[in-house]
Amino acid sequence: MSACASSPTSGGGASGSLPSLEALRDRLLEAVPGAQIQIQPNPAVPEQSSLVVDPAHAVAVARYLRDAEDLRLDYCSNVTGVDWLDAFTEETVTRTRVVEGREVTVEETIRHRRPGYLEVVYHLYSMSLRHGPVILRQRTRNRVDDTRVASLTPVWRSAEFQEREVYDLFGVQFEGHPDLRRILMWDEFADHPMRKDYVEPDDYEYEPTPNAEILPKARRHYPLEGTA
Amino acid sequence: MDPGLQNELSKRGIFTTTWQELLRFGYNWGRKNSLWPLNFGLACCAIEMIAASMARFDIARFGAEVFRPSPRQADLMIVAGTVTKKMAPLVVRLYNQMPEPKYVIAMGACAISGGPFKQGYNVLKGIDRFLPVDVHIPGCPPRPEALLHGLITLQKLIEAQEIHGPNKPRHLQETAPNEYPIPRYGRFDLDPPKNPEVWPGRPLPRGENK
Amino acid sequence: MQEHPYLFLAVLAAAGVAFCVGPLALARLWTMLFSPARPGPVKNATYECGLEPQSDPWRRFHAGYYVYAIIFLVFDVEAVFLLPFAVAFGGLSVGAFLAMMGFLLLLVEGLVWAWRKGVLQWR
Numbered sequence: 202m203s204a205c206a207s208s209p210t211s212g213g214g215a216s217g218s219l220p221s222l223e224a225l226r227d228r229l230l231e232a233v234p235g236a237q238i239q240i241q242p243n244p245a246v247p248e249q250s251s252l253v254v255d256p257a258h259a260v261a262v263a264r265y266l267r268d269a270e271d272l273r274l275d276y277c278s279n280v281t282g283v284d285w286l287d288a289f290t291e292e293t294v295t296r297t298r299v300v301e302g303r304e305v306t307v308e309e310t311i312r313h314r315r316p317g318y319l320e321v322v323y324h325l326y327s328m329s330l331r332h333g334p335v336i337l338r339q340r341t342r343n344r345v346d347d348t349r350v351a352s353l354t355p356v357w358r359s360a361e362f363q364e365r366e367v368y369d370l371f372g373v374q375f376e377g378h379p380d381l382r383r384i385l386m387w388d389e390f391a392d393h394p395m396r397k398d399y400v401e402p403d404d405y406e407y408e409p410t411p412n413a414e415i416l417p418k419a420r421r422h423y424p425l426e427g428t429a
Numbered sequence: 430m431d432p433g434l435q436n437e438l439s440k441r442g443i444f445t446t447t448w449q450e451l452l453r454f455g456y457n458w459g460r461k462n463s464l465w466p467l468n469f470g471l472a473c474c475a476i477e478m479i480a481a482s483m484a485r486f487d488i489a490r491f492g493a494e495v496f497r498p499s500p501r502q503a504d505l506m507i508v509a510g511t512v513t514k515k516m517a518p519l520v521v522r523l524y525n526q527m528p529e530p531k532y533v534i535a536m537g538a539c540a541i542s543g544g545p546f547k548q549g550y551n552v553l554k555g556i557d558r559f560l561p562v563d564v565h566i567p568g569c570p571p572r573p574e575a576l577l578h579g580l581i582t583l584q585k586l587i588e589a590q591e592i593h594g595p596n597k598p599r600h601l602q603e604t605a606p607n608e609y610p611i612p613r614y615g616r617f618d619l620d621p622p623k624n625p626e627v628w629p630g631r632p633l634p635r636g637e638n639k
Numbered sequence: 640m641q642e643h644p645y646l647f648l649a650v651l652a653a654a655g656v657a658f659c660v661g662p663l664a665l666a667r668l669w670t671m672l673f674s675p676a677r678p679g680p681v682k683n684a685t686y687e688c689g690l691e692p693q694s695d696p697w698r699r700f701h702a703g704y705y706v707y708a709i710i711f712l713v714f715d716v717e718a719v720f721l722l723p724f725a726v727a728f729g730g731l732s733v734g735a736f737l738a739m740m741g742f743l744l745l746l747v748e749g750l751v752w753a754w755r756k757g758v759l760q761w762r
Contacts, residue, residue: 390617391617394550399550404618404622415548607678
C-alpha cells in the first residue's frame with residue numbers, strides 16, 4: 202500500500218517492476234509514432250489511473266504492451282464498457298452590460314456541453330513477470346452513430362467474448378473482431394441494455410414492492426382513485 | 430349412497446365406498462406417489478433441489494427421486510432458479526414436450542416473481558406468466574425441506590383431484606389446451622411478454638388492503 | 640373322447656398370446672380412460688433440450704462420427720487397464736511391464752495411423 206501511495210500515477214499495482222504511467226506513455230509515444238495517448242488520472246483510493254488510446258493506434262499499442270521485454274502484459278483479465286452521457290459544465294462569468302443606458306455588472310451562467318461517448322476499459326496483467334494492472338481505455342467518437350473502436354482480440358484472445366459482451370450490452374462496434382455477435386441477449390434483440398438511456402420493458406403489472414422507483418410504474422397499470 | 434347412512438356405518442366400523450371413489454383414490458394415489466421430476470435446474474435453487482434428492486433429505490421417501498433426463502418421461506417440472514428471458518421459450522417448450530398429466534413447481538423467489546433480479550432487463554418476472562404453476566415455494570433459495578413441503582403440497586392437490594365431473598383436471602378435459610404458446614424473441618422483449626390465459630394480470634386488491 | 644395329442648400346444652400358444660397381449664390391452668384401456676393422448680406439433684417435435692429442433696432425428700450422421708467414437712472407445716478401454724497397471728506398478732515384473740508397453744504401443748500405433756489418415760480432423 203505504501204508503494205502505491207508514494208507514486209500516485211504508477212500502474213496502480215503492488216509490484217514495483219512496472220514503469221510509472223508517465224514513463225509508459227512516453228515509451229509508447231516513442232514506439233508507436235502518431236499515437237495519441239493521454240493519462241486518465243484516478244484520484245480514488247486504488248489509484249488505478251489509466252491510459253486512453255485512440256482507436257486507430259490501439260492495436261499497435263496493445264502489441265507493444267504485450268511484447269515488450271520488461272512489460273509482457275500477456276493476460277487481458279477484464280474488458281468492460283462505460284457509458285458516458287453528455288456532460289454539462291456550468292461556468293459563471295461576470296460581464297458588464299449596458300441595460301437601459303446604464304452599465305450593469307451581470308453574472309451569467311454558460312453551459313458547456315461535452316458530447317457523450319462510450320468507453321471500453323481493458324485490465325492488463327503479466328503472468329510471466331507477475332505485475333499489473335495496466336489499464337487501457339478506448340473511447341468512441343460519440344454514443345449514437347460512430348461507436349467504433351479497435352478490437353484487441355487479435356492481441357489477447359481472452360478479449361473475444363468480453364468484447365462481444367460489451368458489444369451486446371453497450372453497442373460498441375469492435376473493428377477487427379473475428380466474430381462480433383450478441384453473446385448474452387438473443388440475436389433479434391435491438392437495444393443495448395447497459396446504456397444509461399435504456400428503457401426496460403414495462404412489465405410491472407404486479408408489484409407489491411414499496412420500491413420508490415417501481416411503485417409508480419406499477420400504479421400506471423392500476424390507477425386507483427385518489428392515487429393517480 | 431346416502432351420506433348419513435355412510436357416516437353412521439363408519440361409526441360402527443364399516444367403511445363403504447363406491448367404485449368411482451375407489452377408482453379415484455387408486456388413480457390419484459398412484460400418481461401422487463410416483464411424481465417423476467424433470468432433471469433440469471436453472472440457477473442456485475437447483476443446488477438445493479440436488480441436495481433434496483441426496484441421502485440426507487432423500488426425496489425418494491416421497492416417490493419423486495426418479496429425475497428424468499427427458500421430458501417425455503417426466504410428470505413434474507421443478508422450475509428451480511432464475512428464468513431469463515432468453516431461457517423462457519426453452520422452458521415452455523420443455524413443458525410442452527412433457528406428457529399429461531404434468532405439474533409445475535415454481536421453486537424460489539426468481540421462478541415466482543423474478544426475485545432479486547426482477548428489475549433487470551433480462552429476467553422473466555415469474556414463470557407463471559407462461560406456465561400454469563401448481564405450487565410456489567418461496568425462499569432464496571428454499572431449503573430442501575421447503576421443496577419437500579412443496580412436493581407434499583402438490584401430492585395433496587393431486588389427491589384431491591376429481592376424475593369425473595366438471596372439476597376434473599386439465600389432462601382429462603377434452604377442450605383444455607394441450608400446448609402452451611411458446612414466446613418468441615422480440616426486438617425488445619419476449620413476444621408476447623405473457624400468456625394472458627395463464628397470467629390474467631388481475632388488478633391488485635390494493636383498495637381492500639387499505 | 641380321445642384328446643388331440645397336440646392340443647396342449649394350442650392351449651400353450653393361446654396362453655402365451657394372452658399373457659403378452661393382455662397387459663398391453665389393459666394398458667391401452669387405461670390410457671384411453673385416464674390419460675388420453677394429447678399430441679401436438681411442439682410435443683411431437685424432436686427433443687433438443689428445449690431448443691428449437693433443427694432437423695429430423697433420423698438424419699444421417701457423418702461417417703467420421705463413428706470412427707471418432709470407436710477411437711474414443713479404444714482409449715476408454717485403455718484407461719480401464721491403465722488404472723490397475725498404475726496401482727500395481729510397484730510390484731510388477733519386467734515381463735508384465737513389457738507386455739503392458741506392447742499393449743500401449745499397439746494402441747498408440749492405431750492412434751498414429753488414424754491421425755495420419757486425418758480421422759481426427761472434423762470436416
